[in-house]
Amino acid sequence: MSNKMSRRKFLKVVAGSGVLGFGVMASGCKGKPSGGDGWVSSQYEGKGNFPVNLKGRVAISATNPSIERDDEKCILCGQCVDACKNVMGVYGNYPLPLKQEIACVGCGQCVMQCPSGAITEKSHVRKVLDALDDDTKHVVVQTAPATKVSLGEEFGMPQGTSVGKKMAGALKAAGFDSVFDTCFAADLTIMEEASEFVHRLTKKKDEIPHLTSCCPGWVKYCEYFYPELMHNLSTCKSPQNMLGATIKSFYAEKMGIDPSNIVNVSIMPCTAKKFEVGREELEVDGQQDMDYVLTTRELAVLLKHKGIDLNTVAEAEYDSVLGESTGAGRIFGATGGVTEAAVRTAYYLATGSNPPADLLDWKPVRGMQSVKEAVAGIPGVGTVNIAVCHGLENARQLLDGIKTAGSSKWQFIEFMACPGGCIGGGGQPKSMDAVEAKKKRIEAIYKEDTGATKRCSHDNAEIQSIYKDFFGKPLSEKAEKYLHTTFVNRHDRLFD
Amino acid sequence: MAVLVDITKCIGCEGCTVACKRYNNLNFKAKPRNVKDDDNVELDDNRWTVIQEFHGEKNDKLRFVKKQCLHCKEPACASACFSKAIQKDEKTGAVVYYPDLCVGCRYCLVACPYSIPKYQWNEQFPQVSKCQMCSERVSKGDAPACVSACTTGALMSGDRDELLKKAHEIINSDSRYINHVYGEHEVGGAEWLYISDVPFEELGFKDVSNVPVTSYTKSYLSKVPGLAACWALFLSGIAFYNYRVDKNRKSHDDDDQDKEG
């Protein structure tokens, strides 16, 4: 290689090029100017002012905790701008010049839309592998509901295959010390959030409409663009962080493990979760609830790296204490799921009995329509008007509508950043037909719900016992400490 | 042809740098040669343009500055080059480098008041490298690749006089702007013009004189005989050889880059 060039050869080369140069100069011919021998995508050819819809690309800060980009793969197609602007309502929705930061809610929709694979999640795979190899660490993993109906795609299975038990088996084979279910924490979230909602409805009307807060992409969006609505956000942490906090407190205590030796990993359909785990407001006693987040795609990479094939791996059950889940917890992964689950338990909290059959198969909040509206009649509480919204550009339009009207006709609004909810998250397997994939994943999720023996969060026996043994009751002091959080006004970082 | 950079409109997407690398077939894998204390990457032979990031004193003015050759009206680099490997193209205004004419003396690197030209230290037939203002595109009437890739309005190309007029209009209509078009008069003026709401010296711009550097160099350089060229050749040979020896002594850290470079 060039490094090994001998002195003689080098001098020859230099002399040769010099002589050539003088020759060319003497002949009066300039030769070709340097540069210009590559290519640019067609929309930048010519004057670059062709009327094309898609141009440019989103800005990604080097400090972005969720996503990164490999410039070599970027073809400047503008798909990421389309996702960020038209689907997520982020790009272009803040004034220039910039103030403190490049606005990004970490949703990862640009990742999903990037055709060349230039944008990816910021990988935690290496860190998780290192933690697994470290004998002093107790590595706990949890899996989000939406990953159970999508991970199979990374191993060639048909879209909408439910692989929860196989995933649990694969994670055990990969060396995780305990495998817990985020669906359990979704049930926990519902216990807290339904209680909070009923409390707000009856006693704290200024915090109505109640806005869900389990989606970190949406929460950051609210902090950026609608800080005046922050007090309407549910103070509940997301299921991921509720479980993380519970693992480092209740579980650590029960098992006699020093929480600082626990490494909490989650398998998430989401890139915004990588931002969420670093939020200071979520810390309890100076300790982060969660350590690493692997997207569904990253888990596939990790398993393949370890030679584990999901097709052939033995199924396993989730570990006990934090592993039981109900149908309500499982539907969190689809748009409308949180609402449906919350209404089931709110009904119970208000009436003392389980909801009627139609609330267990609540069609108006299901499906891909951008804003869904529903009315729930809860005896003792009255009728509750509900809206379900996914895709943050839709959220913008809905919230601007509320602002213009001066009040909300809904008392409860669910927001999910990603289209379709977490099943369409920015960490999910990519597919040639994203619309079909989402449909199939949603079907699979509702099938898991109808197939569950228990359909309501409050029926979860492990939930009942954790309240008995540890948290006391929903919204107790201890529950507030571990399971609730605060928010940060990020408006000033973008606006004057 | 000129380009007006409105720093207030840049979002730091670096689409322009990607367009430049693609169009000029530069190496995406090459590690940056020069990273400054503030983490900003400097130009090098595979980075003809870079975006540098600044935060303002109170961390409330995030600004990105596109850096590349300014294409001086009186280019010091060209006048330092006795071999005429850098020439000011009269039609486009681009200061163009012709590798076939270059003897490798690197006078241009020293002469440029902005330290723009860089050297291909890793090549067997090293060339000087710098932004060419996409002279071949521009001579066809097209926008430079970087300009056409910018969707925020931070980069505008066009006739220099018209852009200057526009620049002053923008400054006059919006009190946030600093009343200074960088490149209008700097070392005799340049084709690339910048407007900003943050003082230029806070954004890494050099405070240079309005007198063209060429007024000092032109007179004697035109008389430098061919002997100087031989001397330069000799010096460059020694310098490059020493560089090589030095480099070979170093660990294998840079090996990858060398192969790809």
Ligand code: SF4
């Ligand atoms: S992650 Fe979401 S908010 Fe961030 S750049 Fe991508 S699409 Fe935009």
Ligand code: SF4
């Ligand atoms: S979608 Fe991907 S390839 Fe297209 S411009 Fe954005 S980063 Fe580049």
Ligand code: SF4
């Ligand atoms: S900026 Fe430097 S390299 Fe560019 S034309 Fe001026 S003197 Fe030459």
Ligand code: SF4
């Ligand atoms: S004008 Fe052309 S060569 Fe110069 S920075 Fe822009 S794209 Fe690169």
Ligand code: SF4
């Ligand atoms: S393409 Fe335009 S907005 Fe993006 S970094 Fe370059 S100059 Fe700034």
